[in-house]
Amino acid sequence: MISSENKKLTLWAMDFALKNGCQAARVTLYNSASNSFEIRDMKMDRLQQATENSLVIHLFVDGRFGSFSTNRLDKNELEKLIRNGIESTRFLAEDKARTLPDASLYYKGGQPDLKLFDKKIDTIQTDDKIALAKSVCNEMMGKDSRVISANSSYSDEMDSTYMIASNGFEGESSGSSFSISASISIKGDGDARPESYWYDSSLYYDTLIKEGIGKKALERVLRKLGQKKTNSGKSMMVVDNMNSSRLLSPVIDALYGSSIQQKNSFLLDKQDQKVFGEKMTLMDEPHLVETPGARYFDNEGVATKLMPVIEKGILKNYYINTYIANKMEIKQTISSPSVLTMDMSDNNMDALIASVDKGILVTGFNGGNCNSSTGDFSYGIEGFLIENGKQTQPVSEMNVTGNMITLWNNLIKVGNDPRSFSSWRIPSLLFDEVDFSGL
């Protein structure tokens, strides 16, 4: 947690910068503490504990900008960092678009607690953490003769941020997270050793799912046995809720102001245009309580608010920070996504699968990339054939290839099952007319 000494040091660093040639500054202090315990085959494999501090200072010097950070927080070191930072920044080309945000955009405080921090984190005993990790491993060990190696882990972390800016911003936030995971390798066909995993994560210890994680990992890996590639061709694609965000990621990248300003986005000049299908509605909902990613201010201190990103396929807003707003002379929004939600249906993934006569369920991506200028993508995948509404043959060593705009125009159903620990709450999705490459 942020101490009063931390706050004093942050304020001192800003004052020092302002007294030594800097006209404006933003200083952020981070600290965190983490623990992790990894079990392999019921034996402790690795334990790690750490605490960290760092300070980042953004300097605005004579119309120029530099960013300097360190984990050495004594005043002598910080003096050197700031003095040298100012000297270095002066060597840069002038860029008048580099400014602090207008003070009217800052978060002013006074909103209810977003409930992102579990005070219980300090009270959980190490032995209990280890016992929990072992119980996850025990759900896999000896449960099938083909198991080669079973791994599990428990980890927790708390982090805090304190940020001030010279034109009147002060903000603080803290969060906690608890995770347990299971991974397993089994003997497969020939030399293959298929592996799978499962995990849960939560802001609160009491809501962390503590049972069934190992069992689920074992079930998932056993279902992989007999994977093979199938014929190339177009078909429907269901993507499960562990993987659907992967397909959204290039869309979000293309919405960043930096991509738009550099003309390196397949969503360039598309604001208020219908670019995706009717089923695609994406909101940024930063104030959902007890939700990972929720926040009242972004990394510049700008107040977050409910923001439509895409409504029924129409692109409503880009992510525009202060620099891009100044540079392009456009309206500022927010620097990056907070909590992304989609308009969902009443269908879970099983219902999506049941509606498909012939297609592929994707349960994992393997590499691949997307061209940021054109939206053309190609990813490796694994999963299952869907035949007459049912999962059948496990498949692997195949690629899915297409274009992001075409893909999201072919979104025909949205599930109702986003995983609660992700700030991108994207459920399972059903797309039509997707190109698969296999045999």
Add this chain to the structure above:
Amino acid sequence: MIGSLASPTIFGAPEITKALSDKSAITKAVGVTFAINHFGTSENDLKKVLATALEKGGDYADLFFEHTYQNNLGLQDGAVNRASSNIDYGMGVRVISGDQTGYAYVENLTLSEMLKAAHTAARIASGMGNKNPANLTEETITHNHYGVKTAWDDIAVNQKRPHLQKLNDQIFALDKRVHKVMAFMDDSTSHIFFCNSEGQMYYDYRPMISLAAVCIMQEGDKIENSFASRSFRMGGEFLTDEIIETIAKEAVDNTSLLFKAIKPKGGEMPVVMGAGGSGILLHEAIGHAFEADFNRKKTSIFSDKLHKKVCNEHINVVDDGTIHYNRGSVNIDDEGNEGQKTYLVKNGILESYMHDRISAKFYGVHPTGNGRRESFRQVPIPRMRATYMEAGNVTEEDIISTVKKGIYASHFTNGQVQIGAGDFTFFVKDGYLIEDGKLTQPIKDVNIIGNGPKALADITMVGNNYQMDNGTWTCGKDGQSCPVTCGMPSALVSKLTVGGES
């Protein structure tokens, strides 16, 4: 377990400038005496910390001190208008008990903080300590693979700035379709000091420089982007007109080709891997699966293949930490073992895995110098360095001439592998169709997927044109990033699955 490799075009990490380090320290940097002073400790304190680390009966303990300063300079819209810097400073304590690991690190290097971390790491063992650390003895680095003529902290921002500007101007001068250029210069300097309970003690000075350009071109209403980069363990002598010309030309050529390129028809077909960056095939198809931690745990698809034939007898694959100035080179790895040239495959036989200290003990072999870590915050694990295939004896033209219908892959961005199942992928940014033994239509943006052992066995021809790719390759494993390189002569893989339209 997943391993991955990427050649990032934009450096995300914040970095540093000139005098953020103690400049005088560099010139005095001659060994552990310097290092002990630099980190404000003493041999006596080190012994106390090591003894504490073994207090619960651990078999072995080591201390890894790091002071890294990085500088990043960025150009966009024709001007060098962004600088960032980062200082990272701390020490990690590792305790090994059998094959179990306890780890803790501190950023404040007082004796009391270090002892606290040692107490924490010691808890991996649960007995009584009866082992005293050996007396510390300095090991000098006999083969320095990355000597520096001009240290990065002797070069100020105003001296670096003209090089980025020149890179920008050359790219614009090469093609009228160039619309935007982003260029990045990222240098870092690490002081590494290591000691362990066996009495080893060494100091290593590690420089790194990366220079990259992203080129965005417009032709009518079409926009395309590509990139070029170079990265070495070098000092300021890296910054030459020649390197800037090379990167500028590559960035423009790579982008220009994309306007003519199509997405090919997908499916299984022969793939000719061009010389250089095709080393990504080795990194993904076999490299990760040859890392000994996966093999000692029996989770690699190659776990039962040591000393067995895995491919054509003319194939040799090497992982090398000794190439001068290479991004993946290590004088000494991050747990006290000298950097080496390690044959992974010799005459088609799987000759050696890549070992860290734990796996070498497990297999009863000498460590191979592959124990690497991202920083003092992480434990060392087996990692690749510069992974390449030695040259064969046919020309690239001869290889292409044997393919009736397939793909020639020339330029890559990233790859990934599932180590147990063996399925690996790499993303081809550009290449060509091969039709009737000749390169014809350019292609772009396709993922290629295969299975490691099968792909290795399916390499049927190896060219005489070996080339190392000195781009900004970064390997990811267990949440840790490590700088690496890869290289390859042209080679024919008789069958892989190419992503494409149906």
